[in-house]
Amino acid sequence: MERNVSSTLNSNFLPTQAAPHNTTIDINATVKPFSVFDGCDxxxxxxxxxxxxxxxxxxxxxxxxxxxxxxxxxxxxxxxxxxxxxxxxxxxxxxxxxxxxxxxxxxxxxxxxxxxxxxxxxxxxxxxxxxxxxxxxxxxxxxxxxxxxxxxxxxxxxxxxxxxxxxxxxxxxxxxxxxxxxxxxxxxxxxxxxxxxxxxxxxxxxxxxxxxxxxRGAGKDxxxxxxxxxxxxxxxxxxxxxxxxxxxxxxxxxxxxxxxxxxxxxxxxxxxxxxxxxxxxxxxxxxxxxERLPFLSDACVKKCCPCVYVGNNKTPPAQNPPA
The missing domain is CATH 1.20.1070.10 (Rhodopsin 7-helix transmembrane proteins)
Structure with missing residues (x-):
C-alpha cells in the first residue's frame, strides 16, 4: 500500500473498496473495517x-x-x-x-x-x-x-x-x-x-x-x-x-x-x-x-491589540519596504 508523504492519514486509511475489480474475493473472507486509526488504534x-x-x-x-x-x-x-x-x-x-x-x-x-x-x-x-x-x-x-x-x-x-x-x-x-x-x-x-x-x-x-x-553607514553603529x-x-x-x-x-x-x-x-x-x-x-x-490592517478600523485594532495600536502610533509614516 502506498505510503503518502503528506500525512499518515494520507497513506494508511485507504478504503477497503480499493482492491482491483477483477480480483476474485471469497465472500466469506473477513473484510477489515475502515478506520481513521488503521494500524495505529x-x-x-x-x-x-x-x-x-x-x-x-x-x-x-x-x-x-x-x-x-x-x-x-x-x-x-x-x-x-x-x-x-x-x-x-x-x-x-x-x-x-x-x-x-x-x-x-x-x-x-x-x-x-x-x-x-x-x-x-x-x-x-x-x-x-x-x-x-x-x-x-x-x-x-x-x-x-x-x-x-x-x-x-x-x-x-x-x-x-x-x-x-x-x-x-x-x-x-x-x-x-x-x-x-x-x-x-x-x-x-x-x-x-x-x-x-x-x-x-x-x-x-x-x-x-x-x-x-x-x-551600515560609514561610522554609524x-x-x-x-x-x-x-x-x-x-x-x-x-x-x-x-x-x-x-x-x-x-x-x-x-x-x-x-x-x-x-x-x-x-x-x-x-x-x-x-x-x-x-x-x-x-x-x-x-x-x-x-502597519495596520486596512479592513479594520483603528478602534477595533485598539480594542483587540492595544499594545500594537500604541506601537503603530509611534511609528513614522509608512514607507514602501525594500523588495
Missing part, C-alpha cells in the same frame, strides 16, 4: 495531533489567507515583487485547508474511493506549493539585497510569472502522480524536495541577514531604519521556516532506523502536522508585519 496520539492542526487551518488559516489575498488586491497599484508568490501561496493554502471537513467526513462516513483520490491530490498540492513558493520568495529577496543591479534588470513581472507557471506545473505533475499511486519509492521525491528547499531557504535568509547587518525593519522581517521568516520544516528535514532521512509502526504512527503524522500548520502561520506572520 492504540497509538493514535500523533494522528490526532495532525488532525487538530488541520482543523486550526480550517478555522483560522482560511480567514487569514483570504485577508492576505484581499490586502494584496487592495495594494495592486503599488505591489512588491513577491506579491504574486504570496498570493498564489495563500490561494493554494485556502484550497488545502478547505478540504479538511471533506477529509473527516470521508474517513468517518463516506469512505469513498473518489474522495480519497481527491484528498491525495490536495496533499500533493500542499507538499509542493509551500516549499516551492517560499523558495521563490527567498530567491526574490536574495537577489534584491545581494545583487541589486541584477534585480533591477529582472524586476519585470514576466520573470515572476514564469516561475509561478513552473511551480504550478511541478505541483500538478507531483499531485497527479501521488493520486495515481503505484510509483516505487515515490515518497523519496518529497524527502528530496523538502531537503533542497529547506537548505536553499536557510542559505538565502542567512545571507540576507548578514548583508543587511554589514550594510545603528542600522538604517528600513534595513532594520527588513532584517527583522527576514529573521521572522527564517524562524517560521525552521519551525515548520526542521522536524521532517531532521527525521525523514532516517526513516529506515525507526520501527515501522513508530514511524507511521508518531514520527510521520507529527512532522507533517508541523508542515500543515504553515497554512495558518504564514498568513499570520505576513499580517503581523503590516
Amino acid at each position: 492504540h497509538q493514535a496520539e500523533g494522528i490526532l495531533f495532525d488532525l487538530v492542526m488541520q482543523c486550526i487551518n480550517f478555522t483560522v488559516g482560511i480567514p487569514a489567507n483570504i485577508l492576505v489575498i484581499a490586502i494584496l488586491i487592495r495594494n495592486r497599484k503599488e505591489p512588491t515583487t513577491s506579491d504574486i508568490f504570496l498570493g498564489c501561496l495563500a490561494f493554494m493554502d485556502i484550497y488545502f485547508s478547505s478540504m479538511t471537513p471533506f477529509h473527516l467526513l470521508n474517513l468517518y462516513h463516506w469512505q469513498s474511493k473518489d474522495m480519497w483520490s481527491a484528498m491525495k491530490f490536495a496533499y500533493g498540492v500542499k507538499d509542493t506549493t509551500a516549499p516551492l513558493f517560499l523558495s521563490c520568495i527567498c530567491l526574490d529577496r536574495f537577489v534584491a539585497v545581494l545583487f541589486p543591479i541584477m534585480f533591477g534588470q529582472l524586476k519585470h513581472i514576466k520573470y515572476r510569472l514564469g516561475l509561478t507557471v513552473l511551480v504550478f506545473c511541478l505541483t500538478f505533475a507531483y499531485s497527479a502522480a501521488k493520486m495515481a499511486g503505484g510509483l516505487p519509492n515515490f515518497e523519496k521525491v518529497f524527502t528530496g524536495e523538502v531537503l533542497a528547499a529547506f537548505t536553499w531557504m536557510i542559505v538565502c535568509n542567512v545571507s540576507i541577514m548578514w548583508a543587511l547587518k554589514k550594510s 545603528q542600522m538604517h531604519p528600513m534595513k532594520k525593519k527588513a532584517f527583522k522581517m527576514v529573521l521572522s521568516v527564517l524562524c517560521i521556516i525552521v519551525f515548520n520544516y526542521l522536524p521532517p528535514v531532521a527525521l525523514f532521512p532516517f526513516e529506515d532506523h525507526y520501527h515501522p509502526d513508530l514511524f507511521r504512527c508518531y514520527v510521520q503524522p507529527v512532522c507533517f502536522a508541523f508542515l500543515n500548520i504553515s497554512s495558518t502561520i504564514q498568513p499570520l506572520v505576513y499580517l503581523s508585519r503590516l
